[in-house]
Amino acid sequence: MTTTTSISLSVNGKSFERQVEARLLLSDFLRHELGLTGTHVGCEHGVCGACTIQLDREPVRSCLLFAIQAAGHSITTVEGLTDDRNHLHPIQQAFWEAHGLQCGYCTPGILMTMIPFLEQNPNPSEAEIRKALSGNLCRCTGYQHIVDAVSLAAQKMIAIQGDT
Amino acid sequence: MKPASFDYHRPDTLDEALELLNKYGEDAKLLAGGQSLVPAMNFRVVQPAVLIDLNSLRVMDFVRQNGGSLTIGAMTRERRLELDPLIASHLPLLTETMPDIAHPQIRNRGTLGGSLCHADPAAELPVIMLALGARLKARSIETERWIATPDFFKGLFTTDLAPGEILVEIEIPIMGPGIGWSFMEVAPRAGDYALMGVAAVVQLDEAGKCQQARLVYLNAGEGPLEAKTASQSLAGTDLDDSAIKSAAHIASQDEIQPFGNLHASAEFQRHLAYELTIRTLKKANARSGKDRLQ
Numbered sequence: 001m002t003t004t005t006s007i008s009l010s011v012n013g014k015s016f017e018r019q020v021e022a023r024l025l026l027s028d029f030l031r032h033e034l035g036l037t038g039t040h041v042g043c044e045h046g047v048c049g050a051c052t053i054q055l056d057r058e059p060v061r062s063c064l065l066f067a068i069q070a071a072g073h074s075i076t077t078v079e080g081l082t083d084d085r086n087h088l089h090p091i092q093q094a095f096w097e098a099h100g101l102q103c104g105y106c107t108p109g110i111l112m113t114m115i116p117f118l119e120q121n122p123n124p125s126e127a128e129i130r131k132a133l134s135g136n137l138c139r140c141t142g143y144q145h146i147v148d149a150v151s152l153a154a155q156k157m158i159a160i161q162g163d164t
Numbered sequence: 165m166k167p168a169s170f171d172y173h174r175p176d177t178l179d180e181a182l183e184l185l186n187k188y189g190e191d192a193k194l195l196a197g198g199q200s201l202v203p204a205m206n207f208r209v210v211q212p213a214v215l216i217d218l219n220s221l222r223v224m225d226f227v228r229q230n231g232g233s234l235t236i237g238a239m240t241r242e243r244r245l246e247l248d249p250l251i252a253s254h255l256p257l258l259t260e261t262m263p264d265i266a267h268p269q270i271r272n273r274g275t276l277g278g279s280l281c282h283a284d285p286a287a288e289l290p291v292i293m294l295a296l297g298a299r300l301k302a303r304s305i306e307t308e309r310w311i312a313t314p315d316f317f318k319g320l321f322t323t324d325l326a327p328g329e330i331l332v333e334i335e336i337p338i339m340g341p342g343i344g345w346s347f348m349e350v351a352p353r354a355g356d357y358a359l360m361g362v363a364a365v366v367q368l369d370e371a372g373k374c375q376q377a378r379l380v381y382l383n384a385g386e387g388p389l390e391a392k393t394a395s396q397s398l399a400g401t402d403l404d405d406s407a408i409k410s411a412a413h414i415a416s417q418d419e420i421q422p423f424g425n426l427h428a429s430a431e432f433q434r435h436l437a438y439e440l441t442i443r444t445l446k447k448a449n450a451r452s453g454k455d456r457l458q
Contacts, residue, residue, distance in 0.1 A: 005172070022169075022171065022172035022215070023166065023169055023170060025166070025206075028166075044165040045165070045203035045206055046199060046202070049267075049269065052269055058243075059269045060269055060272050061269060061270070064198050064203065064273065065202070065273070066172070066202075068172055068174075069198075069217060069219060113269060131354055134267060134355050135266070135269050
């Protein structure tokens with residue numbers, strides 16, 4: 001018999017309550033239980049970074065957390081960056097403009113990692129950007145356009161800060 | 165890749181956690197940051213029947229100064245060790261090492277106690293604890309005891325903890341004046357497991373000579389490895405080039421026991437150890453405040 005436990009948590013500002021098995025990974029919970037398939041699953045052992053989400057605003061691997069551990073916490077996924085495709089988050093806009101993706105598999109994890117990085121380092125050097133990207137694998141781009149996109153995102157985010 | 169089923173407990177107090185551990189014994193695994201245990205569970209290399217999640221024990225997440233030492237709770241996240249100002253001013257070797265441990269996304273979850281209890285010979289934190297002369301406090305239902313770092317690590321992924329014990333805190337002597345330090349490692353890519361790494365700590369006497377040195381290596385044996393003969397060879401020297409080269413030779417050729425792996429032969433690991441020993445000792449010497457003594 002499978003034992004399940006009721007958990008409630010906040011995802012992208014909305015509250016959810018679900019019955020989960022203890023062994024259900026947070027990555028699978030987001031995709032299969034909530035239908036939030038923007039969080040991608042690559043290696044399932046914490047190496048590739050594709051499943052990176054924010055737990056209480058800090059980037060973490062969702063494949064290395066059980067959904068039951070997220071009870072009572074606040075999660076942000078890539079779907080939480082914008083709800084209007086005509087008004088993308090500045091980092092999404094930068095990836096669009098600088099061709100920061102090809103297949104797009106690694107992109108959500110990169111966005112969820114880079115946003116806190118840019119909030120803490122608003123004007124990073126290329127070397128700092130490359131170091132910050134080192135926990136996210138991309139098999140298409142050779143990274144150059146991703147570095148360019150993060151650099152462009154930094155400029156956009158500074159410009160927005162300046163306007164407010 | 166999905167973990168096998170398990171019963172999950174998230175105790176709110178340490179006493180409750182100890183009771184659960186006592187009840188389930190070897191069927192249970194403690195879950196700290198989960199950055200090594202959960203991958204192993206995903207691969208089903210590890211299939212605990214019971215998982216005791218310590219993440220509600222926020223009382224074990226602290227950094228405090230007690231006289232001449234810092235005490236750090238076992239559930240303190242690695243990211244906090246990296247950014248904590250008390251650690252930065254009193255244990256700069258630890259601060260310097262943290263960015264070499266995986267990535268911020270991993271350090272946001274990983275804990276000091278979890279890394280020490282996992283006892284991976286490629287891990288940085290066991291090396292740093294040994295280099296700094298830390299001691300570790302273990303609790304069981306009935307007892308509490310302090311364990312010196314060299315006694316804590318018992319081999320590959322093996323510690324001195326008894327089945328009913330939980331590591332609760334780590335006490336590390338403050339790095340005082342006259343101490344120089346350095347940690348360096350070589351990894352194929354940023355955040356990867358290192359092929360070789362060295363922590364060097366030197367203590368100068370009032371005349372500016374090396375009173376005591378400690379060289380500790382990762383991936384150089386079944387646990388964090390202290391090169392004792394090489395370290396002792398530095399005592400009484402000026403940490404001049406010939407003393408440093410001699411110590412590097414002894415450590416890399418006679419003392420460390422690297423296994424070699426897919427990315428590096430044992431011979432190449434010895435070469436890295438030699439070079440890193442020279443570089444860390446020079447940097448440690450430069451940081452020891454010798455200039456101020458003269």
